[in-house]
Amino acid sequence: MNTVSALNVNDIRKIAKLLKSNSDRDYVLFACGLYLGRRITDIISLRVRNVKDKDFIYFKEKKTGKHSVCKVNDELKSILKEYCNGKDDDEYLFRPLKRKENIHISRVTAWRILNNAAKEVGINAPIGCHSMRKSLGASLFKAGYPIEMIMLLLNQSDPAITKRYIGVEQEEINKLYDKLDFKLLEK
Secondary structure, eight states, X not given: OOOOOOOOHHHHHHHHHXXXXXXXXXXXXXXXXXXXXXXHHHHHTOBHHHHTTXXXXXXXXXXXXXXXXXXXXXXXXXXXXXXXXXXXXXXXXXXXXXXXXXXXXXXXXXXXXXXXXXXXXXXXXXXXXXXXXXXXXXXXXXXTOOXXXXXXXXXXXXHHHHHHHTTHHHHHHHHHHHHOOOOTTOO
8 A cells, every 4th residue: 555654844844945935825735734634625625715814714524524623823824814915815725826717726736746846855755645634643643642632633533543544553563673672693
């Protein structure tokens, strides 16, 4: 199974810096993916009115039909304020750069943006749109937040699924391997 990876803080910063230098739209897309922890299909369908001057962003998830509310932290609020300045409230946040009609980019376009940036900064791990969501969960887990809270934040239904999703389970298995020492050549 070819699963996408979570990004570490250094890689996140490298990608953010590159995206910011190339395109405000792509940088804001990445920031929203990291800070909101929603699936890319829910993020790309946001309009200016959904985020402009908001403390909370409300979603009805396309995949699950579940409702979720995401608090907008100060950094993302600042990013969104600058990005939304001068945009019409009905405008999609993430429009194709070379088209005039009010449509949003596709999931595939979002994937290409992230993959191209990851390759450009030298990340060789498998990266996808879920990498942003996984990075949020993994960062919170490493910071000591309980898996049950991360599960709720990601709007998932089981802590075991969340641990597997953010890669904690594999990390724990790898640590077990590191502890093995049969002293095979010792007499």
